[in-house]
Amino acid sequence: MTAKRATALVLASALLAACAVAPPVGDANDNPAWRVRSAQLAKIDRWQVQGRIGVVRGREAWSASLAWRQDGTQYAIDLLGPFGAGRVHVEGDANGVTLFTGDGQQLSAADADELIERATGVAVPVAALRDWVLGRPQAGVPARLQADVRGRLTRIEQAGWVVEYGAWQAQAPELPLKLRAEHGDVQVRLSIERWDT
Template sequence: MTYRSLCILAFTALLSACSSKPTGPITPPPASIDAISKWETSGRVGIRTQNDALSGNFNWQKDPTTFSLNIVGPFGQGATKLNKTPDGMVSLAYEDTVVTGRNPATLLQQELGWEFPVKQVTYWIRGLADPSSYARITKTADSHLPATIEQDGWLITYHNFTKVDGLSLPQKMQVSNPPFRVNLIINQWTIQ
């Protein structure tokens, strides 16, 4: 075998090694809804407050210590961004304003007049009650999925569920505490 043949063979072996599938661990899907540690949702949102009504698209990424919630109005207008960093600091950005604090619900209420219980909604959006307070849950007779959750003065109504990695997650829901109401239509779920 010539030196040139040996080089071509070595180069071909190197290329095939680079193109093979990684052999690292593959994260299995969560076994249950409450085992979801990280998720991303996107879809449409409608928000009604005492003095206003708006709609747009949302994207919400959540892991155990951080989150990023972005709401963008029609045609890219009126972007609102709510983020939490690993150290617990929360920032709210809207129009040309950025404010920071520790409680996302307080920032939304003080700055925008929106009553939106962010901590509880991280459970409700998965079809779960927040474990830190009492909740009354009504389930559907046929699927045993939640039809409503009443918790902390809020009524969460589930209209439709979708299967994601074998788990039933909300696809269409309403969170209301008059005069505040939030409608979510979730087009995409990614879970870990």
């Protein structure tokens, strides 16, 4: 191979690699685009998503279809297929939460995190997911944030959890389509098929 040809191949490889690189990521606190985006996201308190959720803890795993409706502090979550059951419906507000199973059982608790842990044995941060699903940290809890040049969070480290975002919807306000949250041996994955805000 001639030196000229080898140089051309190296340059072509470098150009292809440059095209595959994700947008630069940095500390969100130093990112003016994140500050603007954060203010926009803070105004969203009514939304609905449809998609899938998967939870893994060690060798245990479950997944379900997900429909989540949030209206301020009130919410309703429908899960189809978790825990070997047909349907689970969760509804709650600032005063408490109740889980209804397809076979007529009912569980209540002070908050969704406690309820899901009692029902499944897995600590899933439902309260934090309410914010993480929008691409923002949970309010009032210290966090380390990384954002891309467009102000979209790429990583949240909060309350021992690491949240990473894998895809975003194209239309404004570019809400997340894929996120993964990990804490110890617990991993929660959300794949969102539809957003309504």
